[in-house]
Amino acid sequence: MVRNVVHHALMIAATALLGGLLTATMVRFAPGFSADERQLDSRLSPESMQVLRDARAAERNVLPFYAGFLFRAAHGDLGTSRTLNRPVRELLAERWPATLHCAGIGLLLGWVLALTLAVSAAMLRRGAYDVFATVLAGVVLCIPSAVLALLSLFANGPAALVVALIVFPRLYRYCRNLLGQSYTRPHLITAYAKGLSGPRIFCAHVLPLAGPQLLALAGVSVSLAFGAAIPVEAICGIPGIGQLAWQAALGRDLPLLLTLTILVTLVTLLANLTSDVVAQALAPGQGQE
């Protein structure tokens, strides 16, 4: 178990580092990388221009730049954002709570909505209700995330609700299929035939069956919620990590993009690892099926 976790942790670290290197390479070779709009400012002295050119030259060679970035990051220095002209560490500390609030509450709401509909559809086993829930999830799934964010602006709706609406149909589909499959198992049909109540069957028989897979889905849903937070924060004007990622991408802000890519990769992979470990601990052997 411990060996497995260590192996996974090493893989996560390697994936995050590789992600950072790929981002640095992509930004470096992106058209217009060597141009800095500050060089157009006629008020700057030749010395200031030279400093700007030197700063760019230092970022031109990807490998030394990335090695230097990692070395400084290990000492707590994540560099300075070029577009916002502030330390990246400060920006992350400032914006993290907004994303945590928006994506966290949204994720929770999404799960509550998806599980309520999926569990009731599986338990009630009424065609009309099932069709209603499936159509509802299907329609929401067909609306682009950015449009949902725009519509929430018109309705003065909370951003967390938009994240919930983006996450909910994806979770619902999986939960509904999983619970639907669980309810067709022979021992559950026997339990029904013996007269056990719906809630008892759900708690005693369905949950232990579907639980580990639902936990695995919980890990994936963290990535979904963060992905949803980007358009929501960008459109609703919420100063969070999603908006920061959006600004960094538009401004080709290499230090900020690098940090964000590594951070996002780490968060999503850690969430997946945690849910996998918990699922395996709860139902050892099911993961190898």
Add this chain to the structure above:
Amino acid sequence: MKIARRIAWVLIAVTVLMCLGAGFLAPAHYATQFREIPNAAPSRAHWLGTDALGRDLFSRTLYGTRVSLFMAPAAALLSTLLAALIGGAAGYLGGFWERVAMAVTDLILSLPWLFLLITVRALLPLDVAPMTSIAVTFILLGCLGWAASARVLCAGARSLRQAEFVLQARVSGMHGFRLFAVHVLPNLKPVLYAQFWISVPVFILSEANLGVLGLGVAEPMPSWGGLLRELESMWSPMAEAWKLAPLLLLVLVVGSLQLLISQEEVA
């Protein structure tokens, strides 16, 4: 369910036919401006009114639907081909190559799709000609959307590696790319087909998201993303409900595709 699927087929067919006939059906070219009537309400001359620049919204919806509806399958084809090459070859070769391919796949899958898309799209030039922007947007979708399919195809190819007919072909002296192309790839066709159809609605929605965020197809060329971006300038969805027509069409088409795909998956 059968009726719903029939309706979905009819809806997609009608939409495709209308897009193909946009040149005849549209009352004006998508870029023609009626400067005296910007933001006009629907009328006999302009069925869906005009946008903020006085362009006929019905014409723009027809042309925009054509761009999104025809380019998304092209991007899906590209991503499926890449998935077949990367995932299929990795599963077929196994060992070191499989581990490398799956590490790259894991890396791409570990990043949220929109984060990856926005980051890479923003790195590419934004001030390009409209036709170039269409190519850039959809090639990007195709080049980034292969990872999930590659994982499925890798598993499929891995299971075929030890299949009896593959072993027999190997014993008969068939090796390398020929064995892969003649025996492995044709047997992955059902998976490839499913992955292609799953990718189409995903890419339509991704283009729409990019368009709303201003990273999609460049003006004046319309696309669903570009048309939906104009919702930003709307005063109120109730007072200008006709401006939601492109959104309604997008939801209907993507919903129909999802419905037909679920049928394919079940089959």
